[in-house]
Amino acid sequence: MASRTATxxxxxxxxxxxxxxxxxxxxxxxxxxxxxxxxxxxxAAVVGSGELITTTALGSQAGFVLFWLVIxxxxxxxxxxVELATWAxxxxxxxxxxxxxxxxxxxxxxxxxxxxxxxxxxKILQRGGIIGGAAACLSIMFxxxxxxxxxxxxxxxxxxxxxxxxxLLVTGKYSMIERLSVVSVxxxxxxxxxxxxxxxxTPFSYTAGDVLDGLSFALPVAAVGFAVAMFGxxxxxxxxxxxxxxxxxxxxxxxxxxxxxxTEERAQRAEGWIKVMRLDALVSWTTCTICTLSFYVIxxxxxxxxxxxxxxxxxxxxxxRMYTDILGSWAQWLFLIGAFFVLWSTFVASTASVPxxxxxxxxxxxxxxxxxxxxxxxxxRVLTVGYPxxxxxxxxxxxxxxxxxxxxxxxxxxxxxxxxxAVWVLRRQVDRRYRRSPVWTVMLTVSSIAxxxxxxxxxxxxxxxxxx
Numbered sequence: 428m429a430s431r432t433a434t435x436x437x438x439x440x441x442x443x444x445x446x447x448x449x450x451x452x453x454x455x456x457x458x459x460x461x462x463x464x465x466x467x468x469x470x471a472a473v474v475g476s477g478e479l480i481t482t483t484a485l486g487s488q489a490g491f492v493l494f495w496l497v498i499x500x501x502x503x504x505x506x507x508x509v510e511l512a513t514w515a516x517x518x519x520x521x522x523x524x525x526x527x528x529x530x531x532x533x534x535x536x537x538x539x540x541x542x543x544x545x546x547x548x549x550k551i552l553q554r555g556g557i558i559g560g561a562a563a564c565l566s567i568m569f570x571x572x573x574x575x576x577x578x579x580x581x582x583x584x585x586x587x588x589x590x591x592x593x594x595l596l597v598t599g600k601y602s603m604i605e606r607l608s609v610v611s612v613x614x615x616x617x618x619x620x621x622x623x624x625x626x627x628x629t630p631f632s633y634t635a636g637d638v639l640d641g642l643s644f645a646l647p648v649a650a651v652g653f654a655v656a657m658f659g660x661x662x663x664x665x666x667x668x669x670x671x672x673x674x675x676x677x678x679x680x681x682x683x684x685x686x687x688x689x690t691e692e693r694a695q696r697a698e699g700w701i702k703v704m705r706l707d708a709l710v711s712w713t714t715c716t717i718c719t720l721s722f723y724v725i726x727x728x729x730x731x732x733x734x735x736x737x738x739x740x741x742x743x744x745x746x747x748r749m750y751t752d753i754l755g756s757w758a759q760w761l762f763l764i765g766a767f768f769v770l771w772s773t774f775v776a777s778t779a780s781v782p783x784x785x786x787x788x789x790x791x792x793x794x795x796x797x798x799x800x801x802x803x804x805x806x807x808r809v810l811t812v813g814y815p816x817x818x819x820x821x822x823x824x825x826x827x828x829x830x831x832x833x834x835x836x837x838x839x840x841x842x843x844x845x846x847x848x849a850v851w852v853l854r855r856q857v858d859r860r861y862r863r864s865p866v867w868t869v870m871l872t873v874s875s876i877a878x879x880x881x882x883x884x885x886x887x888x889x890x891x892x893x894x895x
Contacts, residue, residue: 438800438801438804439800440798440800441601441676441677441679441682442519442521442676442677442681442682443519443682443798444519444681444682444684444685444686445682445685445686446685446686446688448679448682448683448685449682449683449684449685449693449696450679450683450696451696451699452683452696452698452699452700452702452703453699453703454699456706459702459703459706460706462678462679462680462703462707463703463706463707463710464605464674464678464707465671465674465675465677465678465680465704465707465711466671466707466708466709466710466711466712466714467605467608467609467710467711467714468604468605468608468674468776468779469667469670469671469674469711469776470608470711470714470715470718471607471608471609471611471772471773471775471776472608472667472670472772472773472776472777472780473664473667473715473773482497482719482722482723482726483722483723483725483726483730484726485723485726486722486723486724486725486726486727486728486730486731487726487727487730487731488731489647489727489731490727490731491633491637491638491640491641491724491727491728492640492641492643492645492647493641493645493646493647493723494638494640494641494642494720494723494724494727495641495642495643495644496646497716497719497720497723498716498720499877500719501712501715501716501719502712502716503873503874503877503878504664504668504843504874504878505708505709505712505874506867506870506871506873506874507668507843507846507847507850507871507874507875507878508667508668508671508708509704509705509708509867510850510854510867510871511525511668511669511671511672511846511849511850511853512671512672512675512680512704512708513701513704513857513861513862514850514853514854514856514857515672515675515676515681516675516676516680516681516684516697516700516701516704517681517684517687517697517701517857517858517861518681518856519676519681519682519686520672521672521673521676521787522668522669522670522671522672522673522846522849523540523543523669523784523787523788523791524787524791525672525849525853526539526540526543526669526845526846526849527539527540527791528852528853529848529849529852529853530852534793535791535792535793536788536791536792538845539845539846539848539849540788540791540792542842542845543669543784543788543842543845544788546665546666546838546839546841546842547666547781547784547785549838550666550838550839551817551818551821552821552825553838553839554774554777554781554818554821555818555819555820555821555822555825556822556825557770557773557774557777557818558585558588558589558770558774558815558818558819558822559581559585559822559823560766560770561588561766561767561770561771561774562581562584562585562588562822563576563581563584564763564764564766564767564770565584565587565588565767566580566581566583566584567759567763568760568763568764569584571583571584578823581823582823585819585822585823586819588771588774589815589816589819592771592774592775592778592815593778593811593812593815595607595775596775596778596779596811597808597811597812601674601677601678604775604776604779607772607775608772608775608776610768611768611769611771611772611775614765614768616714616717616718616721618761618765619718619721619722619725619765620717620718620721622721622725623720623721623722623724623725626724626725626728626729631728631729631732632728633724633727633728637727637728641727664839664843665839665842665843665845665846666780666784666839666842668846669784669846670776670780670783670784671708673780673783673784673787674780675704675707680700680701680703680704681700683696683700684696684697684700694858694860697861698860698861701861774815777818778811778814778815779811781810781814782806782807782808782809782810782811782814783807785810785814786803786806786807786810789806790803843878843881844878844879847874847875847878847879850871850875851875
C-alpha cells in the first residue's frame, strides 16, 4: 500500500502509525540499501565534533598508544542504538517519550528526562565549538580586516554560517537534511582516508608496529581527560542515539510498519523494516569507524611527533598541519574546505535535531500536545532559528572550540549511562520475537557494561574520587 500524503484537512504526521501508510519492506540486500538514510545523518552529526576535533587532538597528545580506544569507542555503543531504534519502530514513539516512562517518574517525564535536559545545556558549548570551528575555516580562507582569527572576522563568518544554515533548514524537511549530510560526509571522509593510507609514503610514516602498540590497551594518565571525552563523542553518543529514533521515524520505518494490530503480516513487516534499520546502523558505524581511525592515525603520526596539540582558536591552523606538512602549503586550502564541510554537516545535523528533541520535551512536560502537527512544526521552526543563535553566542564568548567540544563530550558520556538503563527498561516492552537473537543480547550486555564502567570512571574523575 502506498504511503499517504498530507491533505488540507489533515497534515501529514511522520510520527503517526496509520494503517493507510504501511509499506512492504524490501526483501533483498540491494533493496534495503535503497531505503538507507537516518544513519547517514547520524554520521554527519558524529564526524565533525568527535572525529575531526577530539580524536585528532587525542592522537596528537597520546600518539598511537590509544588506538585501541578508538575501535572500542565506535564499536561498543552501536548495539544500544539499534535496540533503542527497534523499540521506536515497533511503538512509533521517540526515545524521549520512552525515557519519560522509566521509573521513578513524575506526572511529566522521569529522572532520565531531567538528566537529558541537564546534559543538553552542557552540549550548548559543544555545538558552539562546532560552529566556531566552521567559522574559523572560513575566516582563515577569507579574513575580515586582515585578521584571520580576529574577533571581527570570526564574528562575521559565524553570522554567515548561522544564517545560511537556518535558511536551509527552517522548512524542517527530512530529505534536505539527508542530502546535505550525505554529500559533506562522503567528500571529507574520502579525502581523509586517502591521506591516512598515504602517510607511509611521506616523512611522517608509521609502521605496523606502531599500530600493534596501539592495541595494547594502555591508558596513560595524562590522556585520561581526552579519552573520556572521546568515548562520549566518537561513534554514536547519547544524544545521537536519542536523535536516531526521530530520523528512523521520519524516514518511515515506523509508519511503514504500521500500528500493532496483532497480525502476522504486521509482524513480518516489522521484522523487514528492523532489518533495514540494522543495515542503516551498520553503514553508519562503518563510516564513523573508518573516519575516526583515519583522523586518529593522522594526529598520532603527524602532530604527535611535533608536539602539536590543537588548542583555542588556533585549533584549525594546527589541524591543517596534518595536510600542509605532508603535501605542502597549497594543501591548507584542501584541508580548510574539507574541514568546513565536515564541521558544517555536524552543525546542520544539530540544528535539525535539537529543535525536534526540545519540542518533544515541551510536549512531554505538558506545554502542548505533541500530536498536534501544526503546533509542533511551528515550535520546531522557532527553535531552529533560536538555538543556533545561542550556540554561536557561546562560541564568541568562550572562543575555544576544543575545550567546548570536550565539555559536551563528557556530558554525553555521563548521559550514556541513563540511556543504557532506559534501553533495558524499554526492552521489556518489545515482543520476544524481535529480541530472540542471543548474539544481539550478548553484545547489548557487553556494550551496557562497558558504558556503565566508563561512565562511573568519568564521575569519579570529575568529582576527584580515587579508584582502587
